[in-house]
Amino acid sequence: MHKILRTFAFLLLSVLACSPAFGQKIFDGEDGYRLWLKYDLLSDQQSIKTYRKQISSIYVAGDSATTTVIRDELSHALSGLLGKQPKFVEAVGKHALVVGTPSSSADIRNADLSELKGLGKEGFVIKSLELSGKPVTLIAANTDVGALYGTFHLLRLIQTEQPLRELEIVEKPKIDVRVLNHWDDMDRHVERGFAGESIWDWHKLPDYTYPRYYDYARANASIGINGTVLNNVNANAITLTPHYLDKVEALADLFRPYGIKVYLSIKFSSPQLIGGLKTSDPLDPTVKQWWKDKVEEIYARIPDFGGFLVKANSEGQPGPGDFGRTHAEGANLLADALAPHGGVVMWRAFVYANEKNEERSKQAYSEFKPLDGKFHDNVLIQVKNGPIDFQPREPFSPLFGATPKTPMMMEFQITMEYLGFSTHLVYLGTMYEEALQSDTYAKGKGSTVAKVVDGSLFNNHISGIAGVSNIGTDRNWTGHIILQSNWYVFGRLAWDHELTTADIADEWVRMTLSNDEKVVSTVTDMMMRSREITVNYMTPLGLHHIMGVGHHYGPGPWVKDLGREDWTSVYYHKAGKDGIGFDRSPTGVNSVEQYFSPLKEEYAKAETTPEELLLWFHHLPWDYTVKSTGRDLWDELVHRYYQGAADVTAMHNQWQSLQDELDPLQYHQVDMALTIQEKEARWWRDACVTYFQTFSQRPLPKGFEKPEKTLKEYMDMRFPYAPGQG
């Protein structure tokens, strides 16, 4: 007995010895690698007891690569969360967790669950019921991948300490194609990446794989992301050569058990670049044959290859327009090659061609609306949420609702190209929600962007949503722990856009940081307010595109005299003695005409335009009275800038109030980032206010601290090595 006690004491101390509290520097603790799948021992002893009773054994039916993934995840997760892995069994037992499909399990087949009927290939059911006479918790689906999604859902319930009694969960994703887009280059540079370099080590593939590839797959499967576009939309044709297809194939094989398909961005001129053809004209028979052969080559290696993502005739990329052909002709060329194999084309609508004189925000609509109905069945048009380029705030793109016959796929940006790189705490869930819940009025009230995107508004046969990834080789994947939540919320909304982003934030905080109520309420509050805070210190009241030139780092409202007018900042804010803002109303370039009524009319007049979009749609004098506060425009602008910067300090104080409740390394990482964010928010504030003041010629309101530097000093700052440059 004495000896047993001594041994246990030894082990107890071993456990304690590993804890960061035991005399180690602040560099120990949760480094963020485990994302929201930490699976640490739950803090509530009662919960642990209850869960252990409810899951006294695990029966995973079937014998595929995916069922192995399910078993591994349950083992890993439950041994961590509950301190003890329930035993794996080979049959349904009392209080078992049962996972399977009608084809892998006779018990499930015989249960003949009606819920399964409408669930397709990815949906799942989680039920507390009797199976073969025994009370179990059942995760059932039509496929093993559906069962995997159900498994992660169940684990989320446990991670967030929710009850497992009387479960009746039926889930089915609302959108079909739910993909990450990696703007990763072959040299491992990530365009607009701020979290290290590309996680794909092309040089060492296919023979060398990293744990990170597996953990990437797990993380994505846990939020229902079912595809990944591996390479930059500014594509490199080399990716389609055999040497690189070997590497792509290795990744596809690795991801397949997790329900993740691999896609590639392609360069439209590939037939010429790597095929030795004289043209890439979509109507040329040799070009058609080349793509047919190339696609067959791919599918011989990767039978479930997802398809192609295409950026064409945009920012210098080649495309069908180079041959006098339309976007539809270009897309259909690829679509026809992919169709026999079940692949899709995601054709980007991010265009603002040189030849037209239209205001930039109008061009995508102008170019694509006339093509509605001309795309073949396996083509989706992929358009950014707003009509310019991922600004802190934009109205939704007028293309949403404008193409009843063509699936319109949402492209969100998860990486923070215009929102502070990886040192600003910004939860993008509120931005995504704002975009998805916008009413297009395409078919009257309630024609939300979400219903366009999920295909239900126009009864499209396929739907999609893409997120430009914020993932890199940084240990914590995203450069900032809180920014992991943007990857998370993208996945959760892609699965079900009716979830509220407040609820999703709550989930994420519980899983990633702590179930402690003080932590949950404080951090979710920070997250829910963060986007508006950043809008305020960067681009309040509908301002947009006033960042540093090229690298997009820091403020640059003075940027002018570039190759194209619509690459400058002055083009977008049009600040002058007379006022500020872009007149997109009928008295200006009339971009509002692309929206349906009543938006078209609401946006037409400043008085009925939502304040947050005021300067997006209107050029207003400095003394324009802002309705909500009664201040004149100049004062309101200044107030917003100063409020934003002050709110970052407040957010930092909120975070620091949690020091005792948080893991020390998670705490420290975010604390350091908030220090930077405070400095940069003040920098944005001071640079923009000082610059705009040269036009307004009005003073700062009383009591507002003077800027730290002169305008010239702000304008002279150079950052040649800011990360993520295009």
Add this chain to the structure above:
Amino acid sequence: MHKILRTFAFLLLSVLACSPAFGQKIFDGEDGYRLWLKYDLLSDQQSIKTYRKQISSIYVAGDSATTTVIRDELSHALSGLLGKQPKFVEAVGKHALVVGTPSSSADIRNADLSELKGLGKEGFVIKSLELSGKPVTLIAANTDVGALYGTFHLLRLIQTEQPLRELEIVEKPKIDVRVLNHWDDMDRHVERGFAGESIWDWHKLPDYTYPRYYDYARANASIGINGTVLNNVNANAITLTPHYLDKVEALADLFRPYGIKVYLSIKFSSPQLIGGLKTSDPLDPTVKQWWKDKVEEIYARIPDFGGFLVKANSEGQPGPGDFGRTHAEGANLLADALAPHGGVVMWRAFVYANEKNEERSKQAYSEFKPLDGKFHDNVLIQVKNGPIDFQPREPFSPLFGATPKTPMMMEFQITMEYLGFSTHLVYLGTMYEEALQSDTYAKGKGSTVAKVVDGSLFNNHISGIAGVSNIGTDRNWTGHIILQSNWYVFGRLAWDHELTTADIADEWVRMTLSNDEKVVSTVTDMMMRSREITVNYMTPLGLHHIMGVGHHYGPGPWVKDLGREDWTSVYYHKAGKDGIGFDRSPTGVNSVEQYFSPLKEEYAKAETTPEELLLWFHHLPWDYTVKSTGRDLWDELVHRYYQGAADVTAMHNQWQSLQDELDPLQYHQVDMALTIQEKEARWWRDACVTYFQTFSQRPLPKGFEKPEKTLKEYMDMRFPYAPGQG
């Protein structure tokens, strides 16, 4: 009691739950981040018991940042290794581990240890003795940093399960300046880096620091490395601007407690590039003033700044030669600015100027020997181990021993630019040892390179050694776990070049992999043979510089027709119908004349030239009889290539025989890399043999498998995205 038992059982299971054996995929296990400082529980229970008795408490005297580092390391290490951290106490106790200096501890002061007298600022003593009447293990030094070095030495003894009884260890580094050189650019690209990107996140410094910075410092302190040159020798002047000095300062502050000084590579034209001066002429008074001011600016921030590393008038870098001045004048300009602050100049001798017609391997000697004695006191000349460029095998540089009045500093390459990037298992200890133990005969027999470098041969007042780092952001730091050993052996040899690299390999294996005797003997055997194996499949018999052009990836003996002859491969092997090899003997370009007798005479004739350098010094016919085997040259060449490739397969088998003894993730990582190495060794073999065969016009010996591809296929391979390109 029952409850206690249950709690302990719970905790026991928690400990077990964290172990990778508990149902998790192969992506769990030791990822290599902890390097040779894993500090896992020792496997030998008896050792643990004994160490715990011998170290029943710890008394670290003093109250500096360094003593905090010492306490943290001891806490971290001993709680891991022994399962229990001995308690920290505030006075000498029986069986205590006592760490301190005469100034921090009266007990140590009163012990009046004579050993401390000659130990300078970095040496240390470890003694089992009675201190103030109590038996202790004492680590004493003249400074806290010396005590830190002693602490790591003691920990190494425990990690390698060596006895702590009757210790009488006196250590003092033989070389003063022991630095890593990072060829890291400001955009985080690492020139010749194959382990991810630069670990310095310049964009987020100074406010954001990573655990990796601290762990870098710990790892270097553990092997006595006392300085780091942060940036590429192809320098960027921006590093000297205030914005970047903020960041450099943050790193210097972070490293200081670990005894690590920060140095910078500088661009000689900085006065013009960032100073706005019209010239960078070292004799110009405004230039002198500019450097004086700039150095003062640096020392105001970093009082113990190490100094500058300079690549000048080499491969396009600016230098004093641009103004008609000598290397000495250039170096002295900087030296004089640094001298008042205690800084040094490390001036690189890697030159092969365009204007001269001399054979490349002669140029450094020609340019620098005449300048001997002309450099000011705080200048070291830094020269690569061999006279060309870090080839798998080179003779030592004739500059070693040629400059009695000027300290000659060794530059080794740790990163594997010419030795397989980060997928070939090559222990460079044997290469370093070969270089250091080479006899220059500068002052007769026994005038080893080591004695030149450590300053003892010529009684220089300062000495140095540099290693071009193989570190990057890869989780395992070096891209391949075994390649961590090269960082390790560099440090150990820099501290004491009289250690054998076999002993160092033994240390490293025990600390990093396992103390299991099968593992130790097998892996050290692999390591000790690995360099020669790689020489055989890449560049046997003294061949050199026949790699792929630009990226240096894979074989490229056919490379010709470049801007400079001495950038090609054909220049170095000179293969023709008549034979192969570079005649550097008196019948050729007579590079041998730069060596002292009797080397000069030995290298002059093929019969007395060591076989491993045969084709370095001689051009020989294909039927030349190789003495050691009696084969003719062609057959011997082919045999070496095939033997090398076969030996990689044998090495892989050796590794696979250890699967049950090794951590699964360490095992798996190296297993994957060995798969790649086998393929690449065969590729080198086949490409080189096929190519040289076009000249020898002789068949392969019987039984040797035919090459996989044709020569044309080998020559047509392109790797535009091979990592680490310059």
